[in-house]
Amino acid sequence: MAAVCQQVLALDARYNTYRAPNNPQFRTLYIRRRSQLLRDTAKAGNDPQVRKQYLKLRSQFLIERYGATLSDQRPSHNSSVWSRNNSGRGSKGNLDSLDDSYMDPRGYLDVRGHRRTQSRGSFKLDPFHLESYGVMPTKNAEASRAMAGGKSIGENYAFAGMHHIFDQHSQAVTAVQFANEDKSRMACSSLDGTVSICQVLPSPATVVCVLKGHQSGVTDFCWSQSNDQILSASLDGTVRLWAVSSASCVRTVEDPDKSAIRACRFQPLNNNMIVTGNSRGHVNVLNVSTGKECRGGLGKLSGQVLCLEFDDNGSVLWAGDDKGTIFSFLFDLATGKLTKGKRVLVREGCPVTNICYRAWVSREARDPTVLVNCAMDSLCIYKVASPDGGLRLKRTYPIKHKTALIRSTFCPLMSFREGACVVTGSEDMNVYFFDVERTSNKPCLNKLQGHSAPVLAVSFNYDESLLASCDSEGLVIVWKREQQKTR
Structure with missing residues (x-):
């Protein structure tokens, strides 16, 4: 079949x-x-x-x-x-x-x-x-x-001007993400305990709503596949499921260990299942409808779980901890059971703050690839080397990263371009673009300067016309790409 x-x-x-x-x-x-x-x-x-x-x-x-x-x-x-x-x-x-x-x-x-x-x-x-x-x-x-557009990769990522600046959050914005296959709607989570949904196109950009309910800082969030729901994780030990249309909380699920939750993800092929990572080093698979743990859906790491990521099929789950280690798990879609895969030590004692998966990076590099932020002043590119999530290091790129929970992302349209680009935040208050196909000593394509605090996360809209970045002082900047001249 x-x-x-x-x-x-x-x-x-x-x-x-x-x-x-x-x-x-x-x-x-x-x-x-x-x-x-x-x-x-x-x-x-x-x-x-x-x-x-x-x-x-x-x-x-x-x-x-x-x-x-x-x-x-x-x-x-x-x-x-x-x-x-x-x-x-x-x-x-x-x-x-x-x-x-x-x-x-x-x-x-x-x-x-x-x-x-x-x-x-x-x-x-x-x-x-x-x-x-x-x-x-x-x-x-x-x-x-x-x-x-017939231009070089450097010209294609010549972001410069600011489209809009959002300042609705009073504390650090921990994550920013555009909705799936959407170029106008994005959301932000903050340590002030809220999640905001913003409309950036058409101008003027506006804050559509602010989701309030968590009793402590929101550490992570993600959109459902159809963009009708948002899942948020908090230091208050709960995850909340929000209905985007009504801006209301439809489900609150407590952490099984009653511990602070640092990361959350929807199961890509079954949004009724969610995965959370907490400060006790536990990865938990939960059923949203019942609020209960799935049998066998518990994975243990060596330290606090700081980030989670699925592959496109939802069959492999990666988790990074504050000890510098990435663990992979095989995910049983029918039951939610987790089976241990591989363990990869990135750098002992250096927290792994972000994992981002891409099935193929460019037409020259079609192997499944993982982008990793580790607090050792480096952004790392790994190749997925085995079906159980084993990773093999390919390259590293220098950024300022010692203590903050920095996140990075792949460019969504890289598969269609000459070369392939990734974007990351940095503690030196800049946003960096790196060409992962470039073998020279200068892989940096572009650097955006505008934040006055460490840049914690970045996100593209689906057609790469806008890039959002957020920082530890609660500011979100939406950058616009330079207009290409007509020929």
């Missing part, structure tokens, strides 16, 4: 360049949603023969609508088409080299659900999981050129 679903996804990806010609960013969104629906279908256990018939009919429909693609025809190993693959390989500065793949004239790698390896002068096709990699644009891709 899974194999048939992969073939359906590969078929859709092959024709994806024809979709939404005026809005190329929707193509990636389309493939992501198709992947999610196909995974759900596979879990339902439908008859594979029915899906095979569906695949045949859909193929006929797409050929009638768009015509046959060159990738529908498998070239022989001595074909000149295969010889062009060498020019489509990633640069030497990538995180890991790509496998050679067939590339059609529109600029997309062949995503039939196979990759090729050479053996005894002939080519062998091996299956791989398109669910993880999705469509892979190359330098010739029309969508890539449209998204990048």
Whole structure:
């Protein structure tokens, strides 16, 4: 069943360049949603023969609508088409080299659900999981050129002007995050015990509402997948579930250990399950509807849990503590049970304050990657090296980070650009942009100066037109990208 679903996804990806010609960013969104629906279908256990018939009919429909693609025809190993693959390989500065793949004239790698390896002068096709990699644009891709605007990565991240400054919080803003697939709505959590929801577009930007109820500082929050709810964690030992439309608290869940909660996350594929991390070093899986712990949903770390992160499928959970260690857990979606995976020591005694996952960083580096902030004056890039969440260090970048709970993020559109960018806060009151593909001694692309206190967190809206950053004095700055000149 899974194999048939992969073939359906590969078929859709092959024709994806024809979709939404005026809005190329929707193509990636389309493939992501198709992947999610196909995974759900596979879990339902439908008859594979029915899906095979569906695949045949859909193929006929797409050929009638768009015509046959060159990738529908498998070239022989001595074909000149295969010889062009060498020019489509990633640069030497990538995180890991790509496998050679067939590339059609529109600029997309062949995503039939196979990759090729050479053996005894002939080519062998091996299956791989398109669910993880999705469509892979190359330098010739029309969508890539449209998204990048024909400019360098440095020009694309030339944020400079301030769009708006929010000062509604009286204490440090611990986290800031735009809503999923949204460019105008964001939320902020603060040690003043509140969460605020803001509308930044159209101008003038406004504070829509302030969520009040926690008895102590709010340390973390996250949006639900559909943006209709917000989950917040607090030092008062509770997590609260808020309805965004009514700005009201619909559920309060106490920590099982009655301890301060430092981090929280929705389960990506089941928002009725949440995960919290507390000051006693416990990771707890809770059912929102009942407010109770899931059986087997307890993980133990060596120190206070400061951050949590899921992979896209919700099958692997990472947790970082104040002892400098990252633990991975396998998550059972059916029961909420946690199974220990790997333990990675980043730096002994240096708190791990943020973990951010990305399935693939750029078209030159498609391996699952984790971005880690550790209080050792460094931002770290790790490759996910094993299915149980094992990590292997790739690179580090210098920032000022000794005591504050600094957070960083991947740029949402990096998959379409030349190079790949990450953004982080810093204790020197600056926001830093780093190109993770650049191997020179100067990977910093841009530095934003405007805060008068350590910058604790950053967040992009989905089209990268705005960047929000917050600091330890309660200020939130929304930066705007420089307007690209029309040609």
